[in-house]
Amino acid sequence: SxxxxxxxxxxxxxxxxxxxxxxxxxxxxxxxxxxxxxxxxxxxxxxxxxxxxxxxxxxxxxxxxxxxxxxxxxxxxxxxxxxxxxxxxxxxxxxxxxxxxxxxxxxxxxxxxxxxxxxxxxxxxxxxxxxxxxxxxxxxxxxxxxxxxxxxxxxxxxxxxxxxxxxxxxxxxxxxxxxxxxxxxxxxxxxxxxxxxxxxxxxxxxxxxxxxxxxxxxxxxxxxxxxxxxxxxxxxxxxxxxxxxxxxxxxxxxxxxxxxxxxxxxxxxxxxxxxxxxxxxxxxxxxxxxxxxxxxxxxxxxxxxxxxxxxxxxxxxxxxxxxxxxxxxxxxxxxxxxxxxxxYGVKRAQHAHGEGKMVRFTTPARERSVVYAVALQKLSPLRISNIRVDKSGGGEVRMLGHGDAHVLYESTDQGISIAWPPGTAEAGEHG
Ligand code: H79
Missing domain, CATH: 3.20.20.80 (Glycosidases)
Structure with a gap:
């Protein structure tokens, strides 16, 4: 009015x-x-x-x-x-x-x-x-x-x-x-x-x-x-x-x-x-x-x-x-x-789901093919549903702060299951 x-x-x-x-x-x-x-x-x-x-x-x-x-x-x-x-x-x-x-x-x-x-x-x-x-x-x-x-x-x-x-x-x-x-x-x-x-x-x-x-x-x-x-x-x-x-x-x-x-x-x-x-x-x-x-x-x-x-x-x-x-x-x-x-510069990732409500997802505001998963506590393995890694198209799983090292994971019908690299910390752990 x-x-x-x-x-x-x-x-x-x-x-x-x-x-x-x-x-x-x-x-x-x-x-x-x-x-x-x-x-x-x-x-x-x-x-x-x-x-x-x-x-x-x-x-x-x-x-x-x-x-x-x-x-x-x-x-x-x-x-x-x-x-x-x-x-x-x-x-x-x-x-x-x-x-x-x-x-x-x-x-x-x-x-x-x-x-x-x-x-x-x-x-x-x-x-x-x-x-x-x-x-x-x-x-x-x-x-x-x-x-x-x-x-x-x-x-x-x-x-x-x-x-x-x-x-x-x-x-x-x-x-x-x-x-x-x-x-x-x-x-x-x-x-x-x-x-x-x-x-x-x-x-x-x-x-x-x-x-x-x-x-x-x-x-x-x-x-x-x-x-x-x-x-x-x-x-x-x-x-x-x-x-x-x-x-x-x-x-x-x-x-x-x-x-x-x-x-x-x-x-x-x-x-x-x-x-x-x-x-x-x-x-x-x-x-x-x-x-x-x-x-x-x-x-x-x-x-x-x-x-x-x-x-x-x-x-x-x-x-x-x-x-x-x-x-x-x-x-x-x-x-x-x-x-x-x-x-920074992310928006919510609408489709990914984590197990147990202890995982959060973001995606870059202008890049559709990347999804970030942040575990609020250490879950091993880390299971993520509704996500597919397109290996033949160059898709991969990485851990921020670990350079180019690829992370081991298994693909299932539901999504992926990630093994944590040894020595990784959860949010709030330092060292
Ligand atoms: O600036 C900060 C607060 O002072 C102001 N907003 C944030 C950013 C604010 N917080 N709460 N409110 C305003 C609403 C008022 C709450 C009140 Fe009370 C309840 C006023 C009196 C009862 C909180 C509790 C303040 C005094 C007691």
Whole structure:
């Protein structure tokens, strides 16, 4: 109903494929949640505030804006080194990085001319974190994505009834003024300053936000920069807090399942964002770290279902990414150095089936005769059905990382049965 001739959603299929291409081929991205919340790190007045509340602490602990804003005076991440963040991203093998330029608390990680509630004007640090990151990413081959929360607990025009305990009375709030005089100018500013490859919106569920506003914003952004990718959270189409849309032709380019991997593949691009421990933002005592094996299984699972995996880190108040996260990312990257061709630039292999649900399949996006099988645990022999190896046509079975050595296998009517070369590791085993 909102479609009209200049609706940026009405590009042709080929045009959209072209625009989405780098992102689809990337498969793996790094999410960075950084902001004032890294200082309380899950604690308020000496008490742990629930689970999974790091970046939500202002809401969860009912901290008034004026009190929370004092964290800005303490925000001094002197250990922040953009080159180190980029080195970690590089080592992990991610192809894009998405950083929280403004989370729900409203604090801005870049020098914004539209607010003094930012890293330059409100903190002793006085360095533009987004700019330093942008500069460090130059030449890295890693694309920059900017997270921006529509919901804003600080801006007086954006404060809503539901979150009213935090701020000024709703009578003073003016949602359209917030959109026109703050949000859109900031997004224009972010685009001009940092030339992002994508915008990652959040906080779409608030009452004041509508699909019409989402479509309008989508068109606004694509006119600013036609090649931009935008997630579906600038729309109103999500099923509650689930990642995928309730209706077609919603604004946005891809779905955003959060802390979950989809069971079924729908006809819409998607990206699973997940944490390594239990929180997005840094949390002092959150040591529930997933193992590298689990993270790798997730990456492989997502890739085999045609999605992207956006894995999160929450740098501490000193600006340093926790060592537990860095070591896991490095381990994933080492695995990708060997097995990356089964992960990057692939799509799901629709016909192959593995035994016991512990095998995942991908196929290169533009090469129909190759299928990659990744065993999530060591199965010997590895049985794969619905696959035929055309020996007379030069078909063969190989093991990534083992050079040209052919792997022994048996063909049966059902498919093939592969014997593992001695000394091979399963995903997550190293050595
Ligand atoms: O930025 C990260 C989260 O802060 C944000 N999206 C990701 C990418 C987000 N996660 N969940 N939600 C938004 C939905 C809100 C969940 C809540 Fe709660 C349940 C808010 C209050 C109760 C989680 C649990 C946050 C505080 C307690």
């Amino acid at each position: 909102h479609a009209c001739w200049h609706d940026m959603r009405s590009e042709t299929r080929a045009e959209k494929d072209q625009r989405m291409r780098w992102w689809r081929e990337s498969t793996f991205g790094l999410f960075v949640h950084f902001g004032l919340f890294a200082i309380p790190a899950g604690y308020h007045k000496g008490r742990r505030v629930g689970r999974g509340t790091s970046e939500w602490i202002m809401h969860s602990a009912r901290i008034p804006d004026r009190e929370y804003a004092k964290y800005a005076e303490q925000f001094n991440p002197v250990g922040f080194n953009a080159s180190e963040w980029v080195a970690t991203a590089k080592a992990a093998g991610v192809r894009y990085l998405v950083i929280t330029t403004k989370h729900h608390d409203g604090f801005c990680l870049w020098d914004s001319q539209y607010t003094s509630y930012d890293v330059i004007d409100a903190t002793p640090f006085r360095r533009d974190i987004v700019k330093e990151l942008k500069d460090a990413l130059r030449g890295s081959g890693i694309a920059l994505g900017l997270y921006y929360s529509i919901m804003d607990w600080h801006h007086p025009d954006a404060v809503l009834r539901k979150y009213n305990h935090l701020n000024t009375p709703p009578a003073r709030a003016n949602w359209s003024r917030y959109r026109e005089e703050y949000m859109k100018p900031q997004l224009q500013e972010l685009t001009a300053k940092f030339d992002p490859a994508l915008f990652w919106f959040d906080g779409d569920w608030i009452e004041a936000w509508s699909e019409e506003q989402g479509v309008e914003l989508y068109n606004f952004l694509r006119r600013l920069k036609p090649s931009l990718l935008v997630n579906n959270r600038l729309s109103k189409a999500r099923k509650g807090h689930q990642g995928m849309n309730r209706y077609k032709h919603a604004a946005g380019d891809f779905g955003t399942p959060e802390q979950e991997i989809l069971k079924e593949v729908e006809g819409y691009d998607w990206e699973s964002c997940m944490t390594i421990n239990d929180n997005w933002g840094f949390t002092k005592d959150d040591s529930n770290w997933k193992t590298t094996s689990e993270l790798l299984r997730n990456l492989v699972d997502v890739a085999s279902k045609g999605g992207n995996y956006l894995l999160n880190v929450g740098p501490a108040a000193d600006g340093v990414i926790p060592a537990e996260s860095v070591s896991r990312l490095r381990d994933i990257g080492r695995w990708l150095l060997v097995n990356g061709e089964a992960i």
